[in-house]
Amino acid sequence: MSEIRYTDQHEWVRIDGDEATVGITKYAADQLGDVVYVELPEPGRSLGQGGEAAVVESVKAASEVYAPIGGEVTDANSAIAADPAKVNADPEGDAWFFKVKIADKGELGKLMTAGQYADFLKGL
């Protein structure tokens, strides 16, 4: 079973063994509005937890996407770079941003569960 964790910057991360898949939450996609540009990290790049990993831009504004967990980038979703509108259509599914090989699973402790994230959104 994979598990999903969330950050207070509205990234989600799905853990499958030592691989993590990262994207932005539906809340983040809705707040951004129509996504028109996505910049993804190159495979092989080493990311620290909380470090700048990707960029997502709507018509009006640019936002950073931070790495929810540290590790080496193993894959990036070129489909969303080619068609950024996918990020609005399915932010927590097909429109994942990148995958990393997790360096330290202990970092997961700093992230929110789905229930905690839902409560966090209610407080915004």
Add this chain to the structure above:
Amino acid sequence: MADTQQVLRKTPLHTLHLELGGKMVPFAGYEMPVQYPAGVLKEHLHTRASAGLFDVSHMGQAFLSGPDPARALERVTPADVIGLKEGMQRYGLLLTEQGTIKDDFMFSKLAGESALYLVVNAGTKESDFAYIGEKLRGIATLGPKQDRALLALQGPKAGEVLERHSPGINQLTFMKVVRATVAGAPAFVSRSGYTGEDGFEISLEGRDAERVARALLAEREVLPIGLGARDSLRLEAGLCLYGHDIDETTDPVEANLVWSIGKRRKEAKDFPAAEKIMDRVLNGAPRKRIGIRPDGKAPAREGTEIVDKSGHIVGRITSGGFGPSLNGPMAMGYVESAFAADGTEIHLMVRGKAMPARVAPMPFVPHRYKRASNPD
């Protein structure tokens, strides 16, 4: 308890914006819709394909009256005001004493009326009105119309839509202005706008605004459009946003707005800092406002540094983003004049990387005004 937060003002359409699901943001002291549920992209494309209704009631409206308001207004603008014919509107710059741009504005002469009707930017209206009032003291009187609303109906379907609510209005051509009745309400209507499309700007009594807006929104061609799409539309059209692309640090020559200086005014040199400005018209300014097309897909935003191939900073972006109709990034900014020619290769420093780009002609999307010489 003292409320230290600035209280945002509301336009007469505030209730309607909320009802339409507008996402309200602070803008120029007002609470305004940045977008509606359709979103910026759809609102933008809809305006270019059909018609969009914008609430621009936050802008400053005023009448300038006196024995010769046109001659008086020429004290603060280099535009040809005296030469403006009845029933016409014109674009002008409000200049500081140093010849920099205090604001840009529209002025109109309604047929048979001696007062001039002015529309200035929202963020500068108090300061503009105080400045004009002071500079023209004793020769003209400025009367701000704070109770008026202003709607813009923009897009290729705007003419046929407005015709249904104001028979005969579709005969107006670009930059003409009339008093008319719109959906039963008294209005002044000009064929103008800030999108590059054909369209109208409709000044109404505040109390009539919501009813007229509802009547226009009930037309199947019309969607409400927020400030987000207003900005992407005007940038595609190559139009300046005051406080970003022009301000009190830029002059008309640098800003490439010399076309707004009247021919008679250039010869008479009778406007603020005319000698300095005309010297720059003849001999050139050290920097120029230009259009920019990035080669790649990444938008470059306001504040982005522009560098030459050796990495020297040669300018800065003043407006930048993604053009939905252009389907790509676009920007406007200032560069040293040696880099201002169309096609010049430049680089934009985006997130620490030098992105290749080119100086490009504006508008990025062709204007589609209904000019008198272009009947259809």
